[in-house]
Amino acid sequence: MKIGIFGGSFDPIHKGHIEIANESIKVLRLDKLYFVPVYRNPFKSKNSYANWEDRVKMIEDVKPDKSEISLFEIKRKGISYTIDTVSYFKNKFPNDEIYLILGSDNLDKLHKWREIENISKSVKIVIFKRSKKINKENIKKFNCILLNNRIFESSSTEVKFGNFKNLFPQTLEYIGKNFLYILDILNNTTDAKLNKHCRFTASLAAEYAKHLGYDAKIAWFSGLVHDLTKKWTIEIHREFLIANNLDESKYPDYKLHQTTCSLWLEKYYKVNNPEIVRAISVHTSLDLEMGTLDKIVFMADKLCQGRKWEGIQKIRELAFQDFDLAFKKVVEHIKQFNLNKTSVSEEQLNIYDYWISKY
Structure with missing residues (x-):
């Protein structure tokens, strides 16, 4: 038999991985290809990965025919060295041909790999091209096969920058359902000040959720992402609305970032929880109907650590005694703040007054 070993973090698996798997199966005439997700890469030991269960599930959802998943590196834990994996497969398939499939981006450091000489003698190293730059010296030195992929x-x-174009639909749906990579996306798309505010909002939202008997994880996530698009320019917000077939003229400036953020979460990140999308979509403007999560995100945004305005500490304390009364106090503050700062629409005044009179 011909056995292929395809290792990597697969964090997450994408269309390129599957294309290489199919190409390897076809060109090398493999009887079986094993995806081998790492526990920790020796060259990326400081990186954090999604939980192995999530990475494995995403592979399972898209793996092609003639392929399986090996949990060898996951189960042994620690830093994953290729020599250990190769030895495991050689012992498991002593009479078979084994091919180790690597990206060409590994070639420059291949001579630094632990026991690379033994690896090259034990298995056939197969290189797939990641770019036009190929280290031919190491290909020759270790007798590698170069795929013409x-x-x-x-x-x-x-993906960690919020670009999902090369993911399969089922992978993206899994990511959105399980809130994966959202901290990476936050870190890579926001500045330090906004990043800190989002984390403070998430933390307080989770506290409010526990106090109110709501799901703390959902509240935390909602607080974390509520301002993801806030730093977009007015032009980018409006272009995004147009690109998604919305009439941008119907959205005043103060509603833009809550609208584009909720839209991005629903259509691109594939959050499948309408309460989250709803809470983000009204966290700045409020609405005449506000559910528990809507209020949690609004309150956490306005009362979290880093916010400073007269009387805020008393309202912070009140929120854990009488949440609705504290909500009213915050609305009163926001109304007065906006009246002092700029003109306020009749629609917005009606919303403020409705909630102020309700409690």
């Missing part, structure tokens, strides 16, 4: 642009890193 199409160079793909896919990268797991781009």
Whole structure:
């Protein structure tokens, strides 16, 4: 039999991975290809990965025919060295041909790998092209096979910047359902000040949720992402609305970031919880109907650590004694703040007055 070993973090798996898997199965005439997700890469030991259960599930959802998943590196834990994996497969398939499938981006450091000489003698190293730059010296030195594959642009890193174009639909749906990579996206798309505010909002939202008997994880996530698009320019907000078939003229400036953020979460990140989308969509403007999560996000945004305005500490304390009364006090403050700062629409005044009179 011909056995392929395809290792990597697969964090997450994307179309490029599957393309290489299919190409390897076809060109090398493999009987079986094993995806081997790492527990920790020796060259990326400081990186944090999604939980292995999540990474494995995402592989399971898209793996092609003639492929399986090996949990060898996951189960042994620690830093994953290729020599250990190769030895495991050699012992498991002593009479079979084994091919180790690597990206060309590994070639420059291949001579630094632990026991690379033994690896190259034990298995056939197969290199797939990641770019036009190929280290031919190491290919020759370690007797590698170079695949003539199409160079793909896919990268797991781009997901952590909020770019999901190279993911399969089922992978993206899994990510949105389980709130994966959201901290990476926050870190990579916001400045330090906004990043800190979002984290403070998330923390307070989770506290409010526990106090009110609501799901703390959902509240935390909602607080974390509520301002993801806030730093977009007015032009980008409006272009985004147009690109998504919305009439941008119907949205005043103060509603833009709550609208684009909720839209991005629903259509691009694939959050499948309408309460989250709803809470983000009204966290600045409020609405005449406000559910528990809507109020939690609004309150956490306005009362979290870092906010400073007269009387805020008393209202922070009140929120854990009488949440609705504290909500009223915050609305009163926001109304007065906006009246002092700029003109306020009749619609907005009606919303403020409704909630002020309600409690």
